[in-house]
Amino acid sequence: MSTPMLAAERAALRTAAARAMRAPSEHNAQPWRWVLGPDGLDLHVDRSRRLRFTDERGHGTLLGCGCALHHLQVALAGDGWLADVRHQPDGPADRPLARIRIRPADGEPDARTSRHAAAIDERHTDRRRFSGRSVSPAVLGALDDAARPFGGVLHLTYGGHRALLAGAMRDAAARQPEQEGYLAELNQWTHRYAGAHDGIPAGARLDGPPPSYRDLVLRWFPRGTLRQPHAGADHEDASALAVLTAVDDDPVSVLRAGEALSAVLLEATAQGLGTTPVTQVLEVPETRELVRHLVVGAHRPPVCVLRLGWPDPLGAPLVPTPRRPLEQVLTEVG
Ligand SMILES: Cc1cc2nc3c(=O)[nH]c(=O)nc-3n(C[C@H](O)[C@H](O)[C@H](O)COP(=O)(O)O)c2cc1C
Structure with a gap:
């Protein structure tokens, strides 16, 4: 039998769950729920927040939950707690995705974890043009290192592979807007009712035509108010394009890939990079297959494309996107 938690442990889990709300998720749907029980915290998927038409396979939902799980662990470690995480295969609706138990850590968190904890509030998805300064192999290597403990591998694309990926993204x-229900769902998550505290607000969407940087076309969103740093030419954006792959396609592997995605994004933020996660090319079956076979090789499934670049120094600071209050996502039992 497990020992019931002390008040300090419950408080630490509550605080960390609140910080984990800053995790990224597709369309900012925040598809996670937490249950704080007598001996730990359980992470559940909130199926009512699944993007049925955009993300038919449910991978985006699992990736978002994985990002929240990684943010939680980083926040706990930053506060001096060690988390024991058990990932559970997806099952009946009431079964958690992961169970988290904690105990006080023996020493200080390692340097990478401290950097990631500090980056939680600094990370934002940036859809603007990045600067003309390219990202060095050493920096990109550190991002891959961050993904590895969670089974993730970051494949950088160059030359012909990059051109293939960019072509598949275009x-x-x-194609995706032609798919049934896609545009209605996009409209739903970009025009939220007052007080929803989710979705992609106008301030995070570009105020111009669909963004296209060099050979790259990103997902189109309804026009917002976010301004490009300046009206420069396309070729100024020197961002790198990478594909994050998972061990396998099963739910635990994809959840863990979500943890890897969070680790990469927080490491990139800590290094000063701007980031745009993009899953559109992996949501259309034909382009997903192309990326899997021609860009990364068939043995590891791609789960997310990442655009990584140095922000233009002339760009205004990004405004954080909204999050729901913790009370709406955390239930206390026992
Ligand atoms: C799995 C996943 C897929 C995403 N796909 C896209 C995408 O295709 N295009 C895009 O502009 N942003 C994408 N995002 C970014 C989300 O829209 C963003 O995380 C969310 O709106 C919250 O904003 P924030 O990241 O600034 O906190 C994705 C994020 C995740 C976690």
Whole structure:
């Protein structure tokens, strides 16, 4: 039998769950729920927040939950707690995705964890043009290192592979809006009712035509108010394009890939990079297969594309996107 938690442990889990709300998720749907029980915290998927038409396979939902799980662990470690995380295969609706138990850590968190904890509030998805300064292999290598403990591998694309990926992204950007329900869902998550505290607000969406940087076309969103740093030419953006892959396609592997995605994004933020996660090319079956076979090789499934670049120094600071209050996502039992 497990020992019931002390008040300090419950408080630490509550605080960390609140910080984990800053995790990224597709369309900012925040598809997670927490249950704080007598001996730990359980992470559940909130199926009512699944993007049924955009993310038919449910991978985006699991990735978002994985990001929240990684943010939680980083926040706990930053506060001096060690988390024991058990990932559970997806099952009946009431079964958690992961169970988290904690105990006080023996020493200080390692340098990488401290950097990631500090980056939680600094990280934002940036859809603007990045600067013309390219990202060095050493920095990109540190991002791959961050992904590895969670089974993730970050594949950098260069030359012909990059051109293939960019072509597949253009193809997906043209095809996905034709899919039934896609645009209605996009409209739903970009025009939220007052007090929803979710979705992609106008301040995070570009105020111009669909963004296209060099050979790259990103997902189109309804026009917002976010301004490009300046009206420069396309070729100024020197961002790198990478594909994060998972061990396998099963729910635990994809959840863990979500933890890897969070680790990469927080490491990139800590290094000063701007980031745009993009899953559109992996949501259209034909382009997903192309990326899997021609860009990363068939043995590891791609789960997310990442655009990584140095922000233009002339760009205004990004405004944080909204999050729901903790009371709406955390239930206390026992
Ligand atoms: C799995 C996943 C897929 C995403 N796909 C896209 C995408 O295709 N295009 C995009 O602009 N942003 C994408 N995002 C970014 C989300 O829209 C963003 O995380 C969310 O709106 C919250 O904003 P924030 O990241 O600034 O906190 C994705 C994020 C995640 C976690």
